[in-house]
Amino acid sequence: MLYVCTMKKTIFVLLSVILLAACTKEDRENTIVNQEESIDRYISSLEGVRIARNGGSNRIVYTEGTGADSLAVGDSVKFHYAGYIFSGGKGTLFATNNAEIAAGHDFPLSGGLEKRVLGGSSMVSGLANGLVGAKKGEKCDIVFSAKYGFNNTVVYNVPKLSPLIFEVWIEDIVKN
Numbered sequence: 001m002l003y004v005c006t007m008k009k010t011i012f013v014l015l016s017v018i019l020l021a022a023c024t025k026e027d028r029e030n031t032i033v034n035q036e037e038s039i040d041r042y043i044s045s046l047e048g049v050r051i052a053r054n055g056g057s058n059r060i061v062y063t064e065g066t067g068a069d070s071l072a073v074g075d076s077v078k079f080h081y082a083g084y085i086f087s088g089g090k091g092t093l094f095a096t097n098n099a100e101i102a103a104g105h106d107f108p109l110s111g112g113l114e115k116r117v118l119g120g121s122s123m124v125s126g127l128a129n130g131l132v133g134a135k136k137g138e139k140c141d142i143v144f145s146a147k148y149g150f151n152n153t154v155v156y157n158v159p160k161l162s163p164l165i166f167e168v169w170i171e172d173i174v175k176n
Contacts (some may be wrong), residue, residue: 028152028161035086035145035163042088042143055129056148065135069175073119076174077131080113086143088161096160098169113171126147127166138170 012073043051043058052059071077095110096102102109116122118131126148134140143165146152152160 030163032145032147054132057126057130057144059130060141061138066137071131071134071173073117074176078115078172080169082167084165086165134170136173140168142166
């Protein structure tokens with residue numbers, strides 16, 4: 001009899017854990033869908049800009065770059081950035097390597113000019129996907145849902161499931 005009660009309790013606990021995990025996953029998926037809808041509304045409200053979409057990322061181009069070469073996976077890019085939590089636009093600044101932005105927000109500078117290979121693991125996929133096709137001299141914002149950012153992980157001062165928007169200034173590209 002004791003064995004049957006223990007078995008029933010064990011099964012109940014396991015089912016509860018499975019249901020909780022399923023609800024949590026569904027909640028995350030709903031959050032991502034809502035973020036993507038909010039991003040689409042934001043982008044639709046903008047005028048006089050070019051929008052480039054790639055792999056879940058949206059690049060809002062304010063100043064077109066120059067030259068024949070555009071960024072592709074495997075190329076090197078040198079850029080300045082300011083990363084914000086997306087909240088219907090640029091919300092809370094969480095990182096920047098742009099001295100002017102840092103000073104304007106009384107925020108610590110996060111290093112100097114970034115030099116990265118596009119497609120490596122050194123940046124979140126949303127930023128990397130958004131940079132594909134950019135050119136030297138381009139000034140843009142790259143916005144994406146948490147799915148392409150830090151997802152369900154807290155990173156420094158960025159809460160889990162945060163959509164992100166990066167202000168980016170492309171200084172140089174090197175075709176590799």
